[in-house]
Amino acid sequence: MGRLRSLLIPGVDKKLLVRDAVKVMPDLARRRFIAGGASLGALTLLTGCNVVDGDSADQLLAKISKFNDAVQGWLFNPDALAPTFPESAITKPFPFNAYYEVDEAPEVDGKTWKLEVRGLVDNKKSWTLDELYALPQVKQVTRHICVEGWSAIGSWTGTPLRDFLKLIGADTSARYVWFQCADKDGYNSPLDMRTALHPQTQMAFKFADEILPRAYGFPMKIRVPTKLGFKNPKYVMSMEVTNEYKGGYWEDQGYNSFSGS
Amino acid sequence: MSSLAAAEGHQTVIPAKIIQPAWVRVMHWINAVAMIMMIMSGWQIYNASPLFDFRFSHSITLGSWLGGALLWHFAAMWLLMINGLAYLVVGLATGRFRNKLLPLTPSGVIADVKAALTFKLGHADLTVYNHVQKLLYAGIILVGIVVVLSGLSIWKPVQLHWLVTLFGDYPTARYIHFFCMAAIVAFLVVHIALAVLVPKSLRAMIIGR
Numbered sequence: 333m334g335r336l337r338s339l340l341i342p343g344v345d346k347k348l349l350v351r352d353a354v355k356v357m358p359d360l361a362r363r364r365f366i367a368g369g370a371s372l373g374a375l376t377l378l379t380g381c382n383v384v385d386g387d388s389a390d391q392l393l394a395k396i397s398k399f400n401d402a403v404q405g406w407l408f409n410p411d412a413l414a415p416t417f418p419e420s421a422i423t424k425p426f427p428f429n430a431y432y433e434v435d436e437a438p439e440v441d442g443k444t445w446k447l448e449v450r451g452l453v454d455n456k457k458s459w460t461l462d463e464l465y466a467l468p469q470v471k472q473v474t475r476h477i478c479v480e481g482w483s484a485i486g487s488w489t490g491t492p493l494r495d496f497l498k499l500i501g502a503d504t505s506a507r508y509v510w511f512q513c514a515d516k517d518g519y520n521s522p523l524d525m526r527t528a529l530h531p532q533t534q535m536a537f538k539f540a541d542e543i544l545p546r547a548y549g550f551p552m553k554i555r556v557p558t559k560l561g562f563k564n565p566k567y568v569m570s571m572e573v574t575n576e577y578k579g580g581y582w583e584d585q586g587y588n589s590f591s592g593s
Numbered sequence: 594m595s596s597l598a599a600a601e602g603h604q605t606v607i608p609a610k611i612i613q614p615a616w617v618r619v620m621h622w623i624n625a626v627a628m629i630m631m632i633m634s635g636w637q638i639y640n641a642s643p644l645f646d647f648r649f650s651h652s653i654t655l656g657s658w659l660g661g662a663l664l665w666h667f668a669a670m671w672l673l674m675i676n677g678l679a680y681l682v683v684g685l686a687t688g689r690f691r692n693k694l695l696p697l698t699p700s701g702v703i704a705d706v707k708a709a710l711t712f713k714l715g716h717a718d719l720t721v722y723n724h725v726q727k728l729l730y731a732g733i734i735l736v737g738i739v740v741v742l743s744g745l746s747i748w749k750p751v752q753l754h755w756l757v758t759l760f761g762d763y764p765t766a767r768y769i770h771f772f773c774m775a776a777i778v779a780f781l782v783v784h785i786a787l788a789v790l791v792p793k794s795l796r797a798m799i800i801g802r
Contacts, residue, residue: 393661396668407752414751475763477750480641480659483763558751586660588667593751 394586401590408592410526414557417473422540423484426476428547429561430515438514438567442551448570451510454501461551465537467491467499472532474557476564477593479582488555490536494529502573504529510578511554514567521565521580523556524590532557535568560591612719612797616683621798623676628777630655630669635774637662644771667748674741681734690734697727716791733780740773 428434446458471489497504509528513519527533536555537544544550549566556564562582572578583589613621633655640648641659656662684690701724708714709725722730746756746766760766788795796802 393664393668396671397664400667404749407749409752412752412754415754415757475750477763478642479663481638481747481767482642582660586664588663593749 397586397588400588404588404590404592405524405526408526408558410530412558414474414532414593417475417485419473419487421485422473422487426484426486426539426548427482429478429480430566432516434547436516437546438516439546440514440551440567445551445569447552447568449500449572450570451572451574452503452506453497453573456500461537464491464535464552467496469537470534471538471541472534472555472557474532474555476557476561478561479587479591487540488534488536488553489538489541490534490552490555492531493533493535493554494531496535497528497573506573507575508573508577510572510574511565511568512570512572513565514569515581517581519565519567519581520578521563521583522578522589523554523559523563527556527558527592530556530558558592560587560593562587563591610720611801613801615801617689618798618801620676620680620683623672624680627669627673627676630665631673632774632778634662634665634669638666639771644768670744677737677741681738690731693722694727694731697724697731702728716794719794719797729780729783733777736773736776736780740770740777743767743770743773 428437430437442461446460447464448458449456469489469491471487473485473487475483475485477483493509494504497509502509504525507525508522509525510522511520513521523533533554533556536549536553537551539545539548544553549568552568553566554564554568577589580589633653636649637654637656638659640651640654651657654662656665705714705724709723714723714725742756743760743766746753746760747763747770750757750763750766757763757766760769788798
């Protein structure tokens with residue numbers, strides 16, 4: 333919300349501005365644009381109550397979403413594994429999906445890239461790709477489920493995040509691992525620690541046994557088969573172990589923060 | 594909960610007998626609001642990744658974009674599930690389902706469909722459902738159960754993976770969720786049309802008599 337709020341101009345009617353802006357937006361941009369006010373007409377129609385104060389409805393929905401975070405945390409079984417599939421079930425071609433076109437995907441130079449580690453960890457050294465490639469890796473063939481509803485089965489290979497967290501002496505009693513990425517507009521996303529420690533959550537370096545291509549998040553993607561796709565950050569630049577909820581690119585726009593599957 | 598029985602026992606003192614007890618009316622309208630919110634927000638969610646070659650008009654969806662629609666959908670689901678569960682428990686416990694929906698036989702349905710199509714189906718006593726009503730009401734309860742279960746399975750395909758397996762796989766569960774919605778919308782069209790044709794049935798669902 334902070335990002336959006338900073339765009340508002342004092343003295344300009346927010347609702348009119350939103351309405352005009354949405355009209356000129358291409359579909360892709362409209363999709364990620366919050367215009368909560370527009371939903372209130374429908375609520376008025378349904379309940380017969382005139383919900384003039386748009387913010388109060390949005391606040392109630394945000395509160396219920398927080399409640400849903402808690403429910404999902406309670407439902408989350410750290411030992412429950414996402415179903416795995418045979419290689420023959422892999423979706424080909426695996427879809428590219430982002431809030432930008434594939435030719436706008438970040439081009440990260442693997443030779444100079446270093447994974448930055450910050451926050452509640454003993455060893456804050458940065459990691460080169462070669463150092464990370466030297467860590468033990470495991471392969472998983474799991475279903476990637478997008479918040480939009482579609483899904484695709486893919487094969488990822490990488491180091492279990494919990495092994496890496498142990499290696500760097502992370503405080504695993506902290507609440508989140510917060511990832512920052514190279515996507516344009518600065519993608520980031522928080523991952524709750526229990527999910528970060530799930531056996532299938534991994535720092536993925538390969539897709540379909542090949543070095544992660546640019547489209548799928550080179551040099552590193554966090555593969556979390558117990559979360560919706562947008563909680564699987566690509567083009568990861570840094571990770572921070574923290575107790576603070578620092579928000580995320582989509583989370584701040586209204587996607588449910590836990591978004592577990 | 595015994596208003597129906599009480600009303601029948603004192604027909605001489607009460608001017609009109611209660612057709613729809615208060616709990617049915619309250620739960621019916623809560624369900625109506627929750628269901629419409631679920632359907633309209635569901636259409637917006639569908640639009641983000643359509644299963645078929647069409648999208649729902651933005652003017653009839655709730656939530657204005659995918660994120661907003663998901664907030665509505667996962668808020669209204671509590672209203673739908675808690676109210677629906679209470680309805681099933683009370684309906685079974687009071688014997689209302691048994692009294693109203695059974696016996697339900699194919700021959701009875703065929704006879705009543707024929708009668709309905711030739712406009713010979715009476716609505717003199719609204720407390721007794723004909724076989725077409727029995728089939729539709731029993732059917733829509735089943736569809737309601739399946740729409741909730743398929744919805745839960747695509748909401749939590751890992752934690753409730755056994756539920757996904759019950760439907761086949763994740764994409765299949767998504768289709769089933771969609772077709773249940775379509776069945777509910779089809780039911781709604783018939784249901785509302787008949788309520789308009791027999792206005793006293795609508796009155797009974799509002800004031801009970």
